[in-house]
Amino acid sequence: MSLCPTCGEPTPPRARFCPSCGHRVATRIATPTAGAKTVALLFLDLSGATASGDPLSTEALDALRERCREWARAAIRQHGGQAQQLTPDVVFGVFGVDAAHEDDTLRAARCAMRLHAALPDLTAAEDLPGDVQLILRTAVHSGRVVVSEPDTPGPLVAGEAVDAAARLLDDAGPGESLLSEAAYRLVRDAVDAELLAPLSMRAAGPVLNAWRLRAVRSDHKDRPSRFGAPLVGRDGERRVLLEALRRMRDEGTGQLIVLVGMPGVGKSRLVNEFLAVAWRDVTVLRTRCPDVGSGMTMSPVEDLLRQLCSTDPSGSPERARNELAARLG
Numbered sequence: 001m002s003l004c005p006t007c008g009e010p011t012p013p014r015a016r017f018c019p020s021c022g023h024r025v026a027t028r029i030a031t032p033t034a035g036a037k038t039v040a041l042l043f044l045d046l047s048g049a050t051a052s053g054d055p056l057s058t059e060a061l062d063a064l065r066e067r068c069r070e071w072a073r074a075a076i077r078q079h080g081g082q083a084q085q086l087t088p089d090v091v092f093g094v095f096g097v098d099a100a101h102e103d104d105t106l107r108a109a110r111c112a113m114r115l116h117a118a119l120p121d122l123t124a125a126e127d128l129p130g131d132v133q134l135i136l137r138t139a140v141h142s143g144r145v146v147v148s149e150p151d152t153p154g155p156l157v158a159g160e161a162v163d164a165a166a167r168l169l170d171d172a173g174p175g176e177s178l179l180s181e182a183a184y185r186l187v188r189d190a191v192d193a194e195l196l197a198p199l200s201m202r203a204a205g206p207v208l209n210a211w212r213l214r215a216v217r218s219d220h221k222d223r224p225s226r227f228g229a230p231l232v233g234r235d236g237e238r239r240v241l242l243e244a245l246r247r248m249r250d251e252g253t254g255q256l257i258v259l260v261g262m263p264g265v266g267k268s269r270l271v272n273e274f275l276a277v278a279w280r281d282v283t284v285l286r287t288r289c290p291d292v293g294s295g296m297t298m299s300p301v302e303d304l305l306r307q308l309c310s311t312d313p314s315g316s317p318e319r320a321r322n323e324l325a326a327r328l329g
Contacts, residue, residue: 141165
């Protein structure tokens, strides 16, 4: 059995479209293989209470929990994770079980921030009484887990990393999102985070560092990376890029270069080395095509327009159009 890459639901072996969401499933995610893997974990606790701090009634809380769980599952799936249930209040997402990505931890952090940002909309959609508020806490961790056999009852993953993420969630305050030290090391160039006082994760265990996640920066790819060693063996590729830059600058002709290579061969490093030179002469704009989610076809174009214009194109199209025309001459 395979899983739909869009909604994560099982699809029949020969299905061309997902019977749940209707999206094409030509590119499939295989059912996870048992064994030890390094994954990113997003734990979240969403609860409801009155303004005075009193919990909701049992009936109202049960109904609210189910709607909130589905809301959280959908967000996790949209960011490429698999949603699991730990307790009635706690849902967690696993990123990197089916296929590892270099940005699995960043996906988890981005999902956490978007959940927090979308909480007011969820509250409005629930049409809750005026004295009722929803409280969200999240925690992101990265570590080794044991993946269960396909079709095995029980949780998809288990191990110390799962326990550590759950304990980190316990230390998160209302409205907070925490990063473990392992997670922070992987996303530190892409987030704004505040180091907290060391946390004691066990009564008699080690004291660990944690960071309060404030934001995932949309411009992190525009910032030069910290190169730890000189780039070697890419002189030919550098010459091609620099010659294209010269022709664009001196002749005013557009240039298109497609950089292709296996993961880990140094594509990003080569681009960053080139941009360290290009920044001196030209305006550099960078964007990316989201590899998860749906309805994002034009998001790279929107991102570029927002970088060029001080006005949000979706808010004032005419003003943004005039500003864009002025910028492009």
